[in-house]
Amino acid sequence: MFERFTKEARQVVTGAVGQAEGMGARRVDPEHLLLGLLEQEGSRASFALAALGLGERKESVRRAVREAHRRAGLSRAETDALAGLGIDVTDIVARVEAAHGVGAMAAGRAGAEPKSGHRPFGKGAKDILVCALRTAVTHRDRRIGDEHLLLALTLRPGIAAEILADHGVTYEALTRVLYGTGEAAAG
Amino acid sequence: MSGATELAARAGDRDPRVGLRAVAALRRLLEQLESVQVRNARNQGWSWQEIANELGVSRQAVHKKHGRH
Numbered sequence: 243m244f245e246r247f248t249k250e251a252r253q254v255v256t257g258a259v260g261q262a263e264g265m266g267a268r269r270v271d272p273e274h275l276l277l278g279l280l281e282q283e284g285s286r287a288s289f290a291l292a293a294l295g296l297g298e299r300k301e302s303v304r305r306a307v308r309e310a311h312r313r314a315g316l317s318r319a320e321t322d323a324l325a326g327l328g329i330d331v332t333d334i335v336a337r338v339e340a341a342h343g344v345g346a347m348a349a350g351r352a353g354a355e356p357k358s359g360h361r362p363f364g365k366g367a368k369d370i371l372v373c374a375l376r377t378a379v380t381h382r383d384r385r386i387g388d389e390h391l392l393l394a395l396t397l398r399p400g401i402a403a404e405i406l407a408d409h410g411v412t413y414e415a416l417t418r419v420l421y422g423t424g425e426a427a428a429g
Numbered sequence: 430m431s432g433a434t435e436l437a438a439r440a441g442d443r444d445p446r447v448g449l450r451a452v453a454a455l456r457r458l459l460e461q462l463e464s465v466q467v468r469n470a471r472n473q474g475w476s477w478q479e480i481a482n483e484l485g486v487s488r489q490a491v492h493k494k495h496g497r498h
Contacts, residue, residue, distance in 0.1 A: 314457060314458055314461040315457065315461075316454055316457060316458065320450065320453070320454035320457070321454070323447065323450040323451040323454045324451060324454050324455060324458065326447065326451055327451050327455070329455070329458075331458065334458070334462075338462070338465055342469060346465050347461050347462075347465060349461070
């Protein structure tokens with residue numbers, strides 16, 4: 243699959259592994275791909291993000307990712323679903339942090355520590371790669387660039403899509419600046 | 430509709446999507462909580478067997494899940 247990735251897309255994938263390591267996560271999640279994308283310069287994705295006004299707000303995105311991780315990596319949709327059962331995630335995180343320190347409930351810490359240097363792609367991150375491939379096909383692009391990874395992140399429900407949407411980066415907005423149209427989602 | 434009634438209605442929502450999403454979120458929350466508590470017990474010198482007894486699972490299961498490889 244990776245042979246069809248452009249140099250920029252490979253940089254994002256490698257960068258995501260580095261982000262996961264830096265955050266002490268045991269696997270690569272879609273948020274790590276998002277953080278990897280923020281590091282890009284002079285690429286299709288960085289152009290699209292700048293066109294949507296994200297150039298100056300990268301730190302705000304990074305902060306939002308850190309906050310979501312601190313909340314056990316639960317998205318707002320998941321937090322709302324739990325609130326529907328009468329479970330207040332913010333309250334639980336506050337209680338656990340009071341007893342065990344800030345960041346105790348951070349996502350990606352569950353389970354055994356990984357073998358040194360080995361950070362597998364989690365299901366969510368694999369889904370993003372497959373979705374990026376499908377998005378490239380939809381747009382009749384021969385290669386998978388970092389803009390397809392960005393488009394895929396807006397299509398799959400989760401923390402990354404929510405944070406991007408909060409910053410005005412949606413699939414529709416991206417297709418408009420990248421392709422000059424507002425095409426239907428590739429799914 | 431009062432707040433309590435509304436909450437009860439949402440908790441018992443008949444839409445499977447709402448219920449399943451809540452269960453999946455609860456499982457993720459549970460995994461994090463288990464991780465925090467097991468780490469704390471290990472830091473306090475608890476054996477894997479003691480932790481397994483409290484969790485109601487086998488020593489092998491808890492070690493495989495939380496032990497360092």
